[in-house]
Amino acid sequence: MRLLNIENSGASDRVFQAVSESLQKSPFSFQGARILSGQEEGAFGWVTVNYLDDRLKQGLETTGALDLGGASTQISFISDSFDGSESPANSVAFRLYGNDYNLYTHSFLCYGKDQVLRMALAHQTQSGPESILDPCFHNGYSKIKNYTELYNSPCVSDRKPTSANQVFTHTGKGNFYQCQEVVKSVFDVSKCKYSQCSFNGIFQPILQGPFGAFSAYYFVMNFLNLTDTSVPLQSVKEALARHCATPWDTIKKQHPEIKEKYLSEYCFSGTYILTLLTEGYNFTAESYSSIKFIKKIKGSDAGWTLGYMLNLTNMIPAEAPDTPLLPHAGYVSVVTIIALVLFALFILSLRPLWPRCSQKPEIV
Numbered sequence: 001m002r003l004l005n006i007e008n009s010g011a012s013d014r015v016f017q018a019v020s021e022s023l024q025k026s027p028f029s030f031q032g033a034r035i036l037s038g039q040e041e042g043a044f045g046w047v048t049v050n051y052l053d054d055r056l057k058q059g060l061e062t063t064g065a066l067d068l069g070g071a072s073t074q075i076s077f078i079s080d081s082f083d084g085s086e087s088p089a090n091s092v093a094f095r096l097y098g099n100d101y102n103l104y105t106h107s108f109l110c111y112g113k114d115q116v117l118r119m120a121l122a123h124q125t126q127s128g129p130e131s132i133l134d135p136c137f138h139n140g141y142s143k144i145k146n147y148t149e150l151y152n153s154p155c156v157s158d159r160k161p162t163s164a165n166q167v168f169t170h171t172g173k174g175n176f177y178q179c180q181e182v183v184k185s186v187f188d189v190s191k192c193k194y195s196q197c198s199f200n201g202i203f204q205p206i207l208q209g210p211f212g213a214f215s216a217y218y219f220v221m222n223f224l225n226l227t228d229t230s231v232p233l234q235s236v237k238e239a240l241a242r243h244c245a246t247p248w249d250t251i252k253k254q255h256p257e258i259k260e261k262y263l264s265e266y267c268f269s270g271t272y273i274l275t276l277l278t279e280g281y282n283f284t285a286e287s288y289s290s291i292k293f294i295k296k297i298k299g300s301d302a303g304w305t306l307g308y309m310l311n312l313t314n315m316i317p318a319e320a321p322d323t324p325l326l327p328h329a330g331y332v333s334v335v336t337i338i339a340l341v342l343f344a345l346f347i348l349s350l351r352p353l354w355p356r357c358s359q360k361p362e363i364v
């Protein structure tokens with residue numbers, strides 16, 4: 001919706017009109033609809049992950065959130081080296097259960113996996129060729145693609161070759177290492193006006209803590225059987241290289257149940273994920289193992305939606321609920337002792353009424 005709003009705000013307004021009309025007729029208490037900002041998408045994904053993991057209530061070390069969509073991608077985490085001052089636009093302050101958090105978050109519009117695929121194809125079709133041999137697609141893959149459709153997105157529209165035909169033949173050659181080079185071209189790491197950056201001149205503090213990677217991170221790595229991050233990064237790359245080198249016919253025969261579009265793109269998407277994590281966000285062979293590819297936490301989907309709802313309904317209090325001074329057993333003991341003392345005092349107060357024992361003189 002953020003992209004559509006840039007590209008065609010009239011179309012985006014019409015989507016909201018239709019959504020609103022439909023939800024007003026539903027039994028839900030519809031309060032309105034709006035486009036979520038990238039910063040909100042990142043921050044609410046972080047709230048979801050940490051709420052479901054029970055880390056907020058207990059004030060434990062938090063988990064960073066990595067979200068990969070079709071159009072954008074978000075990174076959000078707490079870093080001791082970040083107080084928000086170096087790049088206020090990347091800072092979101094929360095007070096949850098009595099703890100203050102200064103969250104670093106950034107949303108990269110156009111860096112979801114579908115838009116990055118467009119950028120990678122744009123990189124390979126700059127001169128408007130009739131065909132390209134793409135290392136990110138399997139050997140034997142061949143499809144006629146339309147230039148107008150490919151460049152019909154604000155992420156690439158300014159790069160449309162002027163002298164192109166209507167269509168080009170997109171063929172694959174299945175080479176992970178060459179694909180990595182193509183994918184690297186979408187990251188600009190040449191400029192940074194801050195102490196440190198991820199890419200495209202965007203500030204990023206030192207990575208810290210465990211990370212949960214969800215949405216398309218999970219869909220892709222799960223298909224590739226690469227969700228185990230205790231496997232060394234080098235072995236992960238080798239496994240992906242074997243997948244990319246597998247001929248398209250073999251891949252289709254091995255996975256007849258999977259949508260062809262998804263199936264054809266796993267080599268590209270896997271390469272993008274590894275390149276984004278290492279070249280983009282600066283994860284190393286060591287810190288790669290701090291990432292967990294997740295779909296659900298305790299039965300709930302990881303994503304921004306739950307965090308948004310928790311915030312909207314004030315379900316996460318800013319202050320910790322009052323904690324009793326004593327545990328339950330302590331209260332029972334104190335009340336019992338007080339009751340016994342009161343009882344003893346009562347008995348003593350009746351002393352004047354106690355019968356006097358008359359002492360008879362002893363007769364010798």
Ligand SMILES: O=P(O)(O)OP(=O)(O)OP(=O)(O)OC[C@H]1O[C@@H](n2cnc3c(O)ncnc32)[C@H](O)[C@@H]1O
Pocket residue numbers: 001068069070071072073112113114215216219220262
């Ligand atoms: O925030 P934006 O970027 O708009 O993201 P989205 O709403 O499109 O993001 P989703 O989490 O719904 O999906 C992320 C991407 O994963 C794709 N996807 C969904 N299921 C998949 C699967 O089983 N295998 C591969 N890709 C899948 C889907 O088409 C999107 O491109």
